[in-house]
Amino acid sequence: MIRLSQDNAKSLLAIHGWSGALLGLLLYAVILTGVIAVFADEIGGWSSPLQHEPATALPKGLGAKLAELSTQVDEQYHDDLFFFPQAGGRIRTFFHKDIVVDGQPSAEGVEFDLDPNTLAVLDRREGISETIQQRNTAGALSAFLVDLHVRLHVPNPWGLLLTGALGLAMMVAAVSGLIVHRHLLRELFTIRCRRQDLLAKRDAHVIAGTWNLPFAFILAFTGSFFSFASTVGIPVVAMVAFGGDQERLIETLVGVSPAEDKTPKPLADLDAMLADAHARVGVEPSFVSIAHYGRAxxxxxxxxxxxEGHVSSNNLVYDGATGAFMHQKPGLGLVPSAGGVLFDLMGPLHFGNFAGVLSKAIWFALGFAACYVTLTGMLLWATRRAESQAWQRLARATIWVGYGLPLSLAASPIGFFIGRSLGIVELHDSMAIAFLSAAALAGALALSLRDLESLRRVLLAATGAVLLSLPLLRLATGGPGWASAFASGLQAVFSLDLAMLVGGALCVFAARRPNARLAAAARSGIEDNQSQPA
Known part of the structure; x- marks a missing residue:
């Protein structure tokens, strides 16, 4: 039990409520899109599958293929090269050089998509990195959803600053909610089902929030870290500890580049280096970066x-000219440290990818619980103040965003599949049109339907209908059927199709069941506001 004076309890309750009321809708959007982004790789494999599931992410013969491709690009783009598997297992390979565009770091070069089964070139894109990303058809859907989570499609650095601030607001709400609910252990299991509907909903909110508290804090802290690290962290640390010299800071964290030697020299056996890395750490490589390709x-x-048994990723460094193993580098700094370990933990704890699909599924469920806590908290706060027209509008806006955003997210693949079938190369606009059209439809319904319960049910039914249609639309626009997908080992195709069908059916079923508590809470909000705590 946490003991507080009455004045302190009221102050913390105000902080808890207002932190959610002022930023709750945007915070809900970031959390919900993050729930979807957990399965970004699987979404890429579902929307843009290859004919066969690759046997390995980075197959043998890749080194020879890169040598062949290097002859097809300007030598200035040999300065840096990276490759990794993306949508459906395609090997995304980018020969490039670093440039500055409008004062911001960028890259320019040539990018290839390779089939991991045959190493055939599936696509070629040229230009600056932003243009290349816009033309990356195979990974367009997952990139659209991830970018919505990372920066809400707001231009950098403002988008990252916004999501970072939302992460801080989530931490404030989590900590203040923990403190303000003084009988913490009792409230973990208490729900007054036979009491007034508003109290029952309040109890459900408290129980979900309390059980979800550790996850909410971890999610908020790591999310704020990623948002602020590049936009604020590096400049501030460079100013304080390195006299504003960001290059010296990077050298301290990453290491000093070896003495420059532009002597042409073929890259050593890349397949042997990848096999050696696999043997050393027991895990197949997932990303490779080569500096000064084709030089000594x-x-x-x-x-x-x-x-296995660890949560930190591995970074093994090799001499490109000889293929000799040099050292294993920590994620942060040049030698192992407590700070490096904490830095390495940030990614797995935020993305939930430390134990494969199992941990992703757990993060997915916990993320939905966080969405529920945010949504119910907003509705409770607005309902308690229902005598004010402004708070009535907030309650309506909460239903619009809370149930309209899932509809908009479900509609985004419609823009992807239809746009791709029409031969559109840059699919961002077609997905944005589908997303915004669904949001506008939800907004029109929010303005026209007076009853909030009716609005909720209509939006749920629409979301269910869209989810149920997606497997059919994928098939109609050239995607593989379940039989061929199963025979080819394309697990993401039938797994996500099944998830869409189950999710759609659940939405339709939920829409058929009236939420008596929502209607009753709205009717009793003014009366209960005088006598019950929030």
């Missing part, structure tokens, strides 16, 4: 997911 001073960084 080439360096190869091989990244792998965490080894």
């Amino acid at each position: 001073d080439a360096r190869v960084n091989v990244f792998t997911p965490p080894s």
Whole structure:
């Protein structure tokens, strides 16, 4: 039990409520899109599958293929090269050089998509990195959803600053909610089902929020870290500890580049380096970066997911000219440290990818619980103040965003599949049109339907209908059927199709059941506001 004076309890309750009321809708959007982004890789494999599931992410013969491709691009783009598996297992390979565009760091070069089964070139894109990303048809859907989560499609650095601030607001709400609910252990299991509907909903909110508290804090802290690290963290640390010299800061964290040697020299056996990395850490490489490709001073960084029993990823460094293993580099700094360990934990704890699909599924469920806590908290706060027209509008806006955003997210693949079938190369606009059209439809319904319960049910039914249609639309626009997908080992196709069908059916079923508590809470909000705590 946490003991507080009455004045302190009221102050913390106000902080808890207003932190959610002022930023709750945007915070809900970030959390919900994050729930979807957990399965970004699977969404890419579902929307853009290959003919066959690749046997390995980075197959043998890749080194020879890169040597062949290097002859097809300007030598200025040999300065840096990275490759990794993306949508459906395609090997995304980018020969490039670093440039500055409008004062912001960027890259320019040539990018290839390779089939991991045959190493055939599936696509080629040229230009600056932003243009190349817009033309990356295979990964367009997952990129659209991830970008919505990372920065709400707001231009940098403002989008990152916004999501970082929302993460801080989530931490404030989590900590203040923990303190203000003084009988913490009792409230973990208490729900007054036979009491007034508003109290029952309040109890459900408290129970969900309390059980979800550790996850909410971890999610908020790591999310704020990623948002602020590049936009605020690096400049501030450089100013305080390095006199504003960001290059010296980067050298301290990453290391000093080896002495420059532009002597042409073929890259050593890349297949042997990848096999050696696999043997050393017991995990197949997932990302490879090569500096100064085709030169005597080439360096190869091989990244792998965490080894069994660990949560930190691995970074093994090789001499590109000889293929010799040099050292294993920590995620942060040049030698192992407590700070480096904490830095390595940020990614797995935020993305939930430390134990494969199992941990992703747990993060998915916990994320939905966080969405429920945010949504019910907003509705409770607005309902308690229902005598004010402004708070009535907030309650309506909460239903619009709370149930309209899932509809908009479900509609985004419609823009992807239809746009791709029409031969559109840059699919961002077609997905944005589908997303915004669904949001506008939900907004029109929010303005026209007076009863909030009717609005909720209509939006749920519409979301269910869209989800049920997506497997059919995918098939109608050239996607593989379940029989061929199963025979080819395309697990993401039938797994996500099944998830869409189950999710759609649940939405339709929920829409058929009236939420008596929502209607009763709205009717009793003014009366209960005088006598019950929030």
